Amino acid sequence: MTDALDWLAPLVSLDRLAWLDPLAWLVVLPLGWATLAFVLGSGRGAWAALAGVSLQLWLAVELAGTILADGATPPVGASEMAAHHAVGGWGAPLGIDLAADGLSAAMLILTQMVALPLAVYARAYFKAGDPAGAWFWPLMGFLIAGLNALFVSADLFNLYVTLELVGLASVGIVAAGGGAQQLAAALRYLFVSLVGSGAYLLGVALIYGAYGTVSIATLTPLIAAEAPRLVWLAAGLMLVGLLLKTALFPFHFWLPPAHGSAPAPVSALLSALVVKASFYLILRLWIGPLEPLLPAAAAWLAALLGALAIFWGSYRAIRAVKLKRLIAYSTVAQLGYLFLIFPLLAQPAALQAGVMQVFAHGLAKAGMFAAAGVMIRATGQDTVAGLAGAVDRLPVTLFAFGLAGMTLMGLPPSSGFLAKWQIIEAALAQGYWIIAVVALAGGLLAALYVFRVLRQAFLVSGADVAERGPVPAVPRTLEWSAFVLAAASVLLGLRGVELMRLLGAGA
């Protein structure tokens, strides 16, 4: 199993550096540079962020290497995880445990992989004195710290705190320096986020009342052995709260204004990573402690909502006037795919398909929002119509947008193709052809809204644009970091095998 992973071997050096436990450092490091960036002051801290995220990327890859090298990787969702850290040295259930398996490691790699190019992008995007960028770096640091902490936590109450860290950081960067429309979007987002985590917290409170512990590893066998009615209620509260935060249809209403009105690097972070965090937690609970409670009907309900999300999100994206609204509605649609996998989870391929979709959409959507930020700056307006003739001025950016679009449509060889292919394969293998049909239809609908943008930029003449005077120059860094993200979403399709192996589900 490890043969194909020789490229990771030189990185697996944790035996020599026992104090360098990546689980804990992946949380401590971003907290550290976020604090440093705050102390440095308004608008400062970009270099701390770049250095920090680079180190974190190395740590995440290191962690993945350890998990892979540990030949007997238990299947994802098992209560004994490959990497483990007892905070305070107490161990669950008295203390809090950090734990990671292939799924956590994959999410950690994605987070740092998206954050690094976006940090480069944001440094060029926020000009000195821009109020929207004044406290961007510490806010981003706390956001990344919250995400990393969420992916490694094995304690339900600790997960609540990480959810709030992610939620408040997201609201903070959406609101930063904004006008009334942006503040209203931030407030709407804040209330949804607080109700979602409140429902989750009540669920945790009920679980503690029933079992006397919030450690996932301790709870899993207890719930499997006996579940009073109250625990079913708790499971429902936790899942509904998290669905609200994941913006699954019909809980998606807050997402397009929040993701559509924030500055481009912020939209990219939110769409690529933040909604995936609550999805990860749903998946973690679904295949973990809550598994014995969930009937097949719950999985089909999730898939039905996912299908509705694909159709409604795509429809609104096709009709959208503003470019960023189009991309935000596309997020609503793409999140729908993640829920198609729930009835298929009997097969490990379904989980792999889900995580591949998380990666594909994460990279592609970050690239797409980054590209949109360039186009909006170059055309001076956030509309699809304003892109007429943009290809002459922004070839790299439009290429990036096209590559990201390829991933969203699911064209080979992109990672989006791999994800959709696996969903369809798993669906057909289990005889659920309806899921395969929805996945295919979603790809076609994505083609409609992606080509709507490309057609405007490539085929509609921009003659009248030239008369509007000189075009504002856009830093090359912006164009190229968008391109890197979009290209990564396509190229990942060629290295998908490694990712699948990392997930190691049921291996």
Added chain:
Amino acid sequence: MKALAKTFVVVWLALVFVAAAIGAMLELGPAALDLRAPVTDHLTDTGVSHPVTAVLLNYRGYDTLLEIAVLLLALLGILAAGGAAGSAAPKAAHPMLQASARLAAPLMILVAVYLLWAGAFLPGGAFQAGAVLAAAAVLLHLVGLTRGWDSPRLRLRLGLAGGFALFLAVAAALLTQGALLGFPPAWAGELIMLIEAGLTVSLGLILAGFFLFLSRDLR
């Protein structure tokens, strides 16, 4: 009409939920685990003698670390949402009120120090002490003795972030020795006192900031 229907549906759902939850709670048996015994058993190794403080700063100290990050983050969000600077000129209150505020402030600082010290063996600790400090700052502002805060200068930023930075630094230092926040029993009492002292000052400033940054004139 639509609003009325929405109200009806929400209230009805809430009632059903409450009925279901109450029914399920009434039939709940004893919990599988009881953490009271392990909390007491290891209390001598935690460096504090009050069980809630032991859970808060030692057994589940990681929650508290992240919680302070959430507070600092909320303050950052307030600064980021910003608005034009320019702090409102304080309105001077009645001299009698000012005099009593002048008298109360030092006493409140004294109470804060007591709460911090008592936290090791009685209910109390850094958060309660910080809240009293913040109240003193707000009181002084309300009677017109101090101005609202504008964009924070370096000294204030250090004060706001210092407590968290200290907590994080101790956590990281202990991580290099084996476990994040893994206090050695011999030093646990001193280290926790150090962290709590730092947190008291920073929490006082952060909580005061929630009020004083907002009292800027937003125009």
Added chain:
Amino acid sequence: MTSGLLFALVGVALFALGVAGVVLIAQLPRRILAFNLMGSGAFLVLVGLAQRGDLPDPVPHAMVLTGIVVAVAATALALALVRRLHALTGRLQLPEDDGD
């Protein structure tokens, strides 16, 4: 019925009241109050339901202290945003989103 269980039952009712308030009330400061009611309900359940026998369980007490601090932080941020929105629009309600 123990007093702890009574707290938990009241907590669930407060939580539901708070959620209904957040969903139904348009006035933003009152909506923030409703959110706080919701949080307090969850805290009561956490402490009350775990309270068995005479000795209190310190673990949920510490969790509630953490939860209260998080709620304070969220309330402060919400108030700041509402105040800023009020300064910009002169209103204490969310404007309708144009949906596009």
